[in-house]
Amino acid sequence: AQSVTQLDSQVPVFEEAPVELRCNYSSSVSVYLFWYVQYPNQGLQLLLKYLSGSTLVKGINGFEAEFNKSQTSFHLRKPSVHISDTAEYFCAVSLASGGSYIPTFGRGTSLIVHP
């Protein structure tokens, strides 16, 4: 079985400050890891993904994440946030099953950027 834990339900931060959103996963096999962002009243859109190779992955909007196998973590970071980054962020892990890769999501972290 696989699961995803997002350790913070809410992260308040001031504009232009750095931010880290934490994600830990559990899986008995190799995993594919993702971060999605959800703006109000919208669907989820992919920020970045880790499939293999370099453990540091870069995504859209200046976000990056680092895969740490020993700590089973996939934390999301941005060196300087903008007001427009205020949104809900979801970490997800995918496993192959029945011909599909099935995403399992964490509970989400609400990033609130203050001016």
Add this chain to the structure above:
Amino acid sequence: DAGVIQSPRHEVTEMGQEVTLRCKPISGHNSLFWYRQTMMRGLELLIYFNNNVPIDDSGMPEDRFSAKMPNASFSTLKIQPSEPRDSAVYFCASSSDTGFEAFFGQGTRLTVV
């Protein structure tokens, strides 16, 4: 491509009525997922299809929920009869067998009064 298209965007219905949510996946994608999002439970996978065949419906909460995928370009999620506790945002997502990420629609916000 227009992405995953869901309809309607909003649905308000009375308890006991039948509700049908619709989804058009991205052309060429062979996996389709239905999720439900609530404050209490987050994002829950209800059911997923591969090549139009339901693979796992263990997330469907009750027999009142059913889903179909009659062809590669269309899927429905039906609730009959609906109850107030079904109020949530329902998302459809699709993915290809050469990719690993799911692409989401805008969601249907269902309110059962």
